[in-house]
Amino acid sequence: MRRRILTLLLFMITILVSTDRAVAQSGEVMIEPGPLVWDSASGTGVFPVFFTNDVAIVGFQFDVILDSPTGVLDEACCGVAGSLGYDIGSGSTTILGFSITLTPIPPVPTPQTLVEVTISTTDGLPYDGTICLEAAVFSDLNANAIPTTIGPCWDGGSQFRRGDCNTDQTFNLADVIFQLAFLFTAGPASSCQDACDTNDDGSENLGDAVYSLAALFSGGPSPVAPGPVNCGMDATTDALDCENYVNCN
Numbered sequence: 293m294r295r296r297i298l299t300l301l302l303f304m305i306t307i308l309v310s311t312d313r314a315v316a317q318s319g320e321v322m323i324e325p326g327p328l329v330w331d332s333a334s335g336t337g338v339f340p341v342f343f344t345n346d347v348a349i350v351g352f353q354f355d356v357i358l359d360s361p362t363g364v365l366d367e368a369c370c371g372v373a374g375s376l377g378y379d380i381g382s383g384s385t386t387i388l389g390f391s392i393t394l395t396p397i398p399p400v401p402t403p404q405t406l407v408e409v410t411i412s413t414t415d416g417l418p419y420d421g422t423i424c425l426e427a428a429v430f431s432d433l434n435a436n437a438i439p440t441t442i443g444p445c446w447d448g449g450s451q452f453r454r455g456d457c458n459t460d461q462t463f464n465l466a467d468v469i470f471q472l473a474f475l476f477t478a479g480p481a482s483s484c485q486d487a488c489d490t491n492d493d494g495s496e497n498l499g500d501a502v503y504s505l506a507a508l509f510s511g512g513p514s515p516v517a518p519g520p521v522n523c524g525m526d527a528t529t530d531a532l533d534c535e536n537y538v539n540c541n
Contacts, residue, residue, distance in 0.1 A: 319347025319399075321430045323354065323406065324443025327525040329518055330418040330451070336366065337412070337419055339446065340405040341387075343372075345430075347438055348396035352406070353388040354428035354442075360421030362413040371405040372397055380407060386427075396433060418523050422447050450486070451523040452537040455504055455515035457488040459537055463520030468504045471496070484534040486526045492516035494530030 326340035341354075352373075356365050368380050368387045376397060380389040387407065397406075413419050424445035430438040455463040458470040459482065471488055473479025475498060482488050490500040490507070492515075506512025518524025526534070 319345065319432075319438055321345045321347075321349065321352075321428075321438050321440045322443060323425055323428055323440065325356075325409075325423045325425055325446040326405070327518070327527055328411070328419065328423060328446060328451070330523040332418070332522070335412055335416050336410050338408050338410050339423060340371065341368075341407050341409060341425065342403040342443075343406040344400050344403055345397070345438070346399045346401070348398055348433055349430050349438065350394050350396050350433055351390035351431040351435075352429065353386060355385045355426045356387060356409060356411075357385065357424040357426055357445075358411065358419070358421060359424070360413075360419060362415050362417070363419050363421060364412045364414060366410040366412050368407045368409045371407040372400070373407050382409075390431075394433065418451065420451065446525070450534040450537070451525055452484045452487045452518070452534050453520050453523060454487055454492070454518055455490050455507070455520035456484075457482050457490075457500075457504075459484055459487065463504075463508075463515065465508060468501050468508070471501050471504070475501070483536040485532040486534040487537065489530070489532055490515045492526075492528055494528070494532065496532065 321343060323341055323343045326342050328337045328339040330337040365382060365385060368382045373380055373389045376391065376395050378389045378391050387409065389407065411419060422445045425442050428440045428442055430440050432438050455467060457467040474481055485496055488496045488500055491503040493499065503512065507514050514520065517527060
């Protein structure tokens, strides 16, 4: 363990010093946090760090900033870095990854998951703050820093369970009845339209009720991610909103 910590420190110093080199670097890396998926059973949440790059990478580090005082960074693993055998470590705020064998992460033109980050909370409640990435440093095969752009923070304020149209924390027939009442008998609108968009087609209509009934009673597919069990955000862009879903936030 001591040897691994020393190796991590030496590598971190190397890539930090490389940021002062005058050698011009071609290529660029872009990273940003993806949606957090919360597991109520374990009291932890996992979010991907998405990235693209047009030059080979052999090491990286970045800080994870949680704006809520209850948020705790636990660990990082997996993703493309994990699949290539990278050593991935984490501190109170920093994620660090490198390859002792200098195995490069090849250029990735479309977003993929660099690592998956696990967080928890001191109060055991689902995390409802923002997640930001800062102070990113990526290293090439010559230990030179690669210019890096950091994408927008992830905002946990609109987490929900898809299919839970009446926002009672459970996906069942009552959600279908609630939705049909809204659509056809002037019933109240849901405080989280995204939760009612069961098939995630960007609108709330009869198709969502049919989709829900199939999922509940005839072996149809489950409501689209984040699904009806774990809290998460809508990964697709549409005109629907989730103004209030208190059981996640």
